[in-house]
Amino acid sequence: MNALLLRLLKRHISPAQLLGFVLANLIGLGILLLGLQFYRDALTALSAKDSLMRADYLIISKQVSSGLFGSRDNSFSAEEIADLEQQPFVAALGRFTPSKFQVSAGLGLGSALGGGLSTYMFLEAVPDRFLDLKPSDWHWEEGQQEVPLIIPRSYLGLYNSAFAQSQGLPLLSEATIGAIPLGLELRGGLEEQHYRGRIVGFSNRLNTLLVPEHFIQQMNRRLAPELPASPTRLILELHNPSDPAIALYLREHSYESEGERLASSQSMYFLRLLSGVVLGVGLLISALSAYLLLLSIYLLLQKNSRQLENLLLLGYSQRQLVLPYVLLTLVLNLLALLAALGLVLWVRGYYLEAASRLVPEDLGASLLPTLLLGLGLLVGTTLVNAVAIGRKVRSLRAFARR
Structure with missing residues (x-):
């Protein structure tokens, strides 16, 4: 680049104006890039939590x-x-699939309810693919007197921690309760059926009393054929x-x-909403800072308009005159971008360290999208400024006389 052009460029440069642009652009880019990176890191954290909680x-x-x-x-x-x-x-x-018939269950060694200790209950069934466990004896065939049951694990915990302690009853382990025989009495219409029930598993996912789907379907058809099992x-x-x-x-x-179960979905909705607002504010500040830089360059061109016209008359091309101003915008935008990326890394390290105490997994999302966004804004802003500066130079009277 010609030394004469550099001296001309430095002549009317205001360091305070350029510093103001860099700071404004740093704030805008910092908010924009940090908002994007925080959203991606939070999404990773929620996904890891959901996987852990089987949600x-x-x-x-x-x-x-x-x-x-x-x-x-x-x-x-x-x-x-x-x-x-x-x-x-x-x-x-x-x-x-719910049971459409009456169900009574009680402790007993036979098929009928025993000992006078019985209660009304309900039964349901789901397709096997939705069970979080499938015991080896989880099946029922026509004519089979023993019916396997899966109950929520929370029921056993509630009995041991609350009911048994207060009533002076013995505590039950999973193995013990699985060995206790249950009498099931099913009534519907004018018919009554008796079966032996046996608890074969405990579910963490399904909060209901489960029996095989084939058993529910057969009993609904036999004991309550007129009622739809919707x-x-x-x-x-x-x-x-x-x-x-x-x-x-x-x-x-x-x-x-x-x-x-919907907590993470609702959290993600509000996270996206908040991230959109933050990204919008950052983009607005970045656009205003870019406009501030463009006005500063326009003012610089206006102050140097006579000298630029003289250079044009001396044979300098438009490209030679535009290049110093484009490089100035590129350097200033690059400084703001590097400072914004440094700010993102510093703040990100702080909140990731705090999050790691709650979720013992690697929560950091890739920085590549954030870096690509910053580079895209750098290239886009520089190109827009280059086009605007070129138009301003072409508007000089020396070009008009050609």
Whole structure:
């Protein structure tokens, strides 16, 4: 680059203006890049937490109306189930098949209820693929008197920690309760059936009393053939439990989920909303800082307009005159970008260290998208400034006389 052009460029440069641009651009880029990186790191953290908590399954039901006794039918129709199966966040859907007959259970060694200790209960079934365990004896065939049951592990914990302690009853282990015989009495219409029940497993996922699906279907046909066995609960296998579309869909259709399974989805929705606001603010500040730089360059060109016209008359090309100003914008943008990336790395290291105390996994997402965004903004801003500076130089009177 010609030394005469450099001296001309330095003549009217205001260091305070350039410093102001660098600081403004640093703030805008810092907010923008940090917002993007924080969102990606938070997404990684939520995904790791979901995987740990087995939150890739969701159990839903319909909300009960607010009338005095609510609605008498809260089952899912075939159209509602088909619509759910078409949703992009659903990998698979299973129906809870409820028992439509009366069930009584009691302690006993025979098929009938024994010892006078009995209670009414309910039974349900789901397809085997949605079970979190499948014991080797999890099957039932026509004519078989023993029915395997899976109960929630929380039931046993509640008995041992609350009920048994307060009533002076013995504590039960999983092996012990699996050896206790149960008498099941099924009534429907004018018919009554007696079976032996045996607990063969404990579920962490399903909060219900489960029997094989074939058993429920046979008993419903035999004891309550006139009642439709429409499902009142569904279990969904999800592609991504953090997808905010899940919470929005359930809210729009007045469905509710069991437990805290939607917590990550709702958190991700608000995280995306907040990240969008932060990214928008950062982009706005970056755009304003770029406009500030362009105004500063325009002012510099205006102050040097007579000298630039003389250089044009001396034979300098437009490219030679534009290049120093474009390089100035490139250097300033590069300084702001490097400072913003340093700020992102510093803040990221701080919050990742704090997060590692809560989630003992590697939560850091790749920095490549953040770096590519910064480079894209650098190239885009420099090109826009180059075009604007070129147009300003072409507007000089020396060009107009040619």
